[in-house]
Amino acid sequence: MIRVEGLSRRFGRLLAVDNVSFALQPGELVALLGCNGAGKTTTMRMMVGELAPHEGSVFFHQEELDHTKHLLRAKVGYLPERAPLYPEMTVSDFVRFAAKIRRADSSRAHVEEILNQVGLSGMGHRVIGRLSKGYQQRVGLAQALVHDPEILILDEPSSGLDLVQRLEIRDLLRSLSERGKTVVLSTHHLQEVEALCRRVLLLRGGRLVVDEALDVERYLELHIHSPTEQVLEVLKAHAPDISAQGLGRFRCRTPDNREALIQAASGLGLQGVRTLSGLDEQFLVADDSTQEMT
C-alpha cells in the first residue's frame, strides 16, 4: 500500500503541488489526471523518491520514504514521460543493468521473461537508439517492471505507441493490476483511463480536486434561452439531480425519461441538448464545481 500525506512542493515561487493526500491499495489501477502543469509529474516524482517533498510524506506500508531510506525505492517501478534509456546499449544489456541497480534477478532467463511481457521478445540484441519510439517506450516499461515492483507509476506509458501497441500495454497493465500491483497511470488519453481505471485522481493547480471512483454514467446538458426561476423546478420534476451551471446551462445524469425531460425543456425555451459521456463529463463537472469552490 502507498499513502501520500500532505505532499507539497515548490519550484521557486511556484507551488507545483499543494497539500496532496491519498492512499492506494494493492491491485488498484488509478488514473492521475490533470491539465499540463497541474502537478502530476511532480507528484509522481515525489512518489518514487526522485524528488523530495518540501512538506508531507510518502509511506510504503507505514514506512516513510525519505532520503535515508533509498532502499524503499525498490518497491516502485517508474516510467517517466521520456523513457530513461541509454541509447548505445542493447535492449537486454539495458534491462540487465536496470535489474542490477534495482537489486533484482539479472539472469538471462529473467530478462527474457520481462522482454516477453512487454512484447520485445527476440529484440534483446537490438541497440536501443535504433529502435522506433514505440519500441523504446516498451524498453522503458521493461526497466520499470524488471524488479517486480509492488507499485508501478507510469507517466504517459502509451505515448508514441500505435493502436495495437496501446491495446497490448492496456492488457499488460490490467494483468499487473490483477496480480495485485498498484498502478498509477497518468495519461491524456481519457479512453485509456475509461478502459483501465476504476478510480480517478484529478489535480488542478497542484491541488487534488477529485479523488473518486470513475463515473462512467452519461450526462445531459440542456441550454435554455432566458431561463426563469421556475425552469429549474420544472426540470427537477423529470430529473431530480439537475443543477444550474450558469448562462442557461442545466446539467444532470441522463435520466431514464430522457425524452420527457427534453420535451419539458422545449416548452421552456430549449436551445440545445448536449450529451456528454463518461470521463470527459466527469472532468467538466469536477472542473465547474471546483471553480465554484475557489
Next chain:
Amino acid sequence: MRGVLAIAQRELGAYFRTPLGWMCLGAWLVVTGYFFGWSMDLYSEVSIQTASSPFGDPVDVDTHLVGQFFGNWVVVLIFLCPALCMRLVAEDRQTGAYVLLSSSPLSSTQIVLGKYLGVMGFVVVSLLATLHYPYFMLRWAEPDVGILLSSYLAVFLLASTFVAVGLLASTLARSQIVALLSSFAVLLVFWVMGVGEGAVDAGWRDWVSDLSMLPHAQPMLRGLIQGSDLMYFFSVNLLLLFAAQQRLELERWQ
C-alpha cells in the same frame, strides 16, 4: 556494491560503444607516442654528447628519459580527463536517463562511486595500453623499475584527481560543454599553480605547493613515494567526490 559495479561497468562499456572512448584512447596513444619519441630523441642526443666528452658523467636515464616522458603526460591528462568526464551526469540529465538512477534504490554516494570507478576503469585501460613504452625503455636502456612503477602511480593518482574534478563539474553543469570547459579551466589553474610556484612570493609558495597537484606528483615521478603525497591525493579525491555526492543529493531538494 552490486549497484556501484553495475554503474561502473555500464560507464566503462559506454566508452567502447561510442566514438568518444575510442577517440580519447586513440588521441592518448598518439600523443604519448609522440612524447615517447621526443623523450627518446632527447635521451639519445644527451647520451651522444656525453659519450663524446671525456669529462661527461654517464647520462641518468631516469631523469632524462623516464622523468621527461611521464612528466609530459600531465598535460595530456588535463585535456583527456575533462573529455572523459563531461558526459557522466550532464549527459544523463540531458537525455533523461538520470531518472533511472535517481529513482533506483541506489544512494547518491553509490551513483557517484559507480560513475567514478567507471571512468577510472577507462583510465586503467589507457595506462595498460602504454605498457609497451616501459617495455622498450627496459629493452634499450636500463631505467630503474621502481621509478617506472612510481611514475605510473603518480600518473594514476593525478588522473584520479582530474577525474574527480571532471565528475564534480559534470554534476554541477547543465550541459556537457559547460562541464568540459569548467573542469578544463580548473585543472589548468591547478597546473599553472604547480609549474609556476617558483614565481610566487616566498610566503605563498608553501601554500601554493601544498594545494596544487603537480608538486605532490613530482616526487613520485622521481621514484619517491611519500605518505603525505598519497594522503593529499586521497583527501582531495574524497573531498571532490563528497562534493559531487552532495550536489546530486541537493538536486532532490532544489
